[in-house]
Amino acid sequence: MAKPPKENSPITEHLAYLLAQANREINRQLELRLSKEGVPVEQWRILKVLSDGNGHSMGELADAVLLNHPTLTKMIDRMVSDTLVYRVQDPNDRRKVLMFISDRGKVLCKKLNSLAVDQEEHILESYGDKSTSELKRLLESLIDSSN
């Protein structure tokens, strides 16, 4: 009756592996859509966070888009070159840099959003409304319980 010891369980049964696999697959699909506009997923996330119109510091942004600081700095450099975003020094704390989205960035973000919505709708179709919202709920709670 006893379950087999975890030590021998195949890798495909580990939560860490299932998460990696699902993440890889969903991300691949999203990449594919966003590549229509030639934009990596991370840049879409950045634009989306900034599209609230408020200034966000690099630290905030790095947390929000799941990138570490140097990687974000270099990605932002590229986006500044493409005039999608711009830097402003925070007047209240001059260590900080506040990032803003440009008009061009807003236009691009709209297009990207609808590509992303396409994908979510595609998932809803093949995976189901109920499973999707249940999965989201469980993921949120896993993330919560990990802090």
Place this chain on the structure above:
Amino acid sequence: MAKPPKENSPITEHLAYLLAQANREINRQLELRLSKEGVPVEQWRILKVLSDGNGHSMGELADAVLLNHPTLTKMIDRMVSDTLVYRVQDPNDRRKVLMFISDRGKVLCKKLNSLAVDQEEHILESYGDKSTSELKRLLESLIDSSN
């Protein structure tokens, strides 16, 4: 009554984002444990797949451990240097290389497995037995429905 349009929904509500976030966090925790033995997560996956004792081709392995071919080749090079695994040319198809785990690899794999089990138990404690198995079930079915 209508739901807000997805286009304006915050990034934190997208399935792709939740998956990335959860994956990042769980992976970070696992990395932390495995670093006790100085081994990256991918190498543990490789050892675990090979520990069935059968030879696995590079292509098979790459799929199984979620790495693309050149990355895997270079990681295997390192593991061969560390004498954790070794290459044998497939006698039936000489284009292929069959990978095997060494005795040293087996010993290391055992240690890593128990570190990984520690983590899974930690998750079970803080997140709950039921949520965990339900989450696994949903992830498996998402992966299925994406093929």
Place this chain on the structure above:
DNA sequence: CTTCAATTCTTGAATATTCAATATTTTCAA
């Protein structure tokens, strides 16, 4: 048989990420 396309793996160059160190500014205790 022979040749051409497909499969498998590896390599090298280009690119991206990470680690450690640095510069700047702020905070706060003495």
Place this chain on the structure above:
DNA sequence: TTGAAAATATTGAATATTCAAGAATTGAAG
């Protein structure tokens, strides 16, 4: 008020990943 510690962002070197091309072998059509 001053000086040391903390916080923030960036830089440059080391490392890792990816893309595109290459080498070897197999498959299969003519």
